[in-house]
């Protein structure tokens with residue numbers, strides 16, 4: 001299962017946003033604490049296609065796509081140098097597949113800002129820089145170890161050059177995800193779990209009084225930054241929406257409309273996360289079980305098989321594929337899809353698309 005880590009400065013509203021997303025009711029505090037254990041919760045990804053497949057098959061078991069959200073402790077300035085929870089914290093971040101970066105836009109005199117004023121652009125940069133520094137540290141370590149060797153194997157020489165390229169990129173204060181990489185280079189870097197390589201979604205945590213864009217400090221600058229970095233920004237009224245999580249969506253909507261606040265952010269946030277994080281779904285169907293699986297965009301049939309079970313990847317023969325849209329268009333009939341050649345057999349390198357219905361043929 002994919003894991004999204006929620007990051008940001010202390011008292012930015014990370015736990016609040018975590019509660020909005022997960023309805024888990026974790027404790028929020030108006031002071032920065034020294035807790036290392038992150039809150040975790042698993043959330044269903046809303047998907048109408050999945051619901052239709054369940055209606056068609058009436059399976060014994062339905063398993064929707066899920067994402068795990070992890071509410072990490074606050075990232076302090078200089079965490080990469082060991083401040084705050086420092087490296088313990090950063091290793092939790094390394095464990096996440098993707099990041100949700102909560103930036104504080106609200107002012108609240110009862111909740112002291114760790115940097116003493118509300119400035120979302122500055123806060124964004126502090127956090128970004130900590131991630132950059134940590135990645136640089138990892139690179140320096142590895143390069144140091146490589147330089148101790150008398151002679152480098154060809155592979156190691158390549159690794160060294162690649163890491164040096166990453167280092168100069170990071171020294172320009174740019175995240176690694178912006179570096180153009182060949183596929184094999186990307187693979188070579190995967191094992192390092194670089195933080196600035198992870199997809200990231202920006203969440204602006206606003207107060208219920210900040211319904212207009214001009215009430216958000218530095219809003220234009222924030223948008224410029226986001227588009228320069230190709231990141232999506234979602235605005236959430238954290239505290240307000242947390243207070244509403246126990247209501248159903250309809251009553252929520254009504255209440256928020258009365259208060260002049262745009263639509264509830266929960267589903268918007270989950271789907272934006274899903275998109276920005278480069279995720280997609282494929283389905284497996286049958287009378288026993290209809291299930292949605294989560295995959296990274298660009299994954300192959302073999303990787304899809306491996307998500308279901310390692311045995312399926314090991315003994316992979318072929319994948320039988322039909323796209324959900326075709327299946328629906330043919331009246332949810334596999335027989336008709338087959339007649340029309342919409343049901344295909346694909347090999348291990350087939351790139352799965354969002355909404356594919358797969359059946360893996362395997363032999364172990």
Ligand SMILES: Nc1nc2c(ncn2[C@@H]2O[C@H](COP(=O)(O)OP(=O)(O)O)[C@@H](O)[C@H]2O)c(=O)[nH]1
Pocket residue numbers: 008009010011012013014015016017027028029030031032074106107108111205206207208237238239240
């Ligand atoms: N006024 C206001 N306060 C908020 C908002 N979001 C969070 N807070 C408060 O800020 C404090 C810290 O929130 P929390 O979610 O625990 O922050 P974290 O340290 O980033 O996890 C709590 O007292 C929240 O009630 C908001 O949108 N508006």
Ligand SMILES: [Mg+2]
Pocket residue numbers: 014015016071072073074
């Ligand atoms: Mg918290």
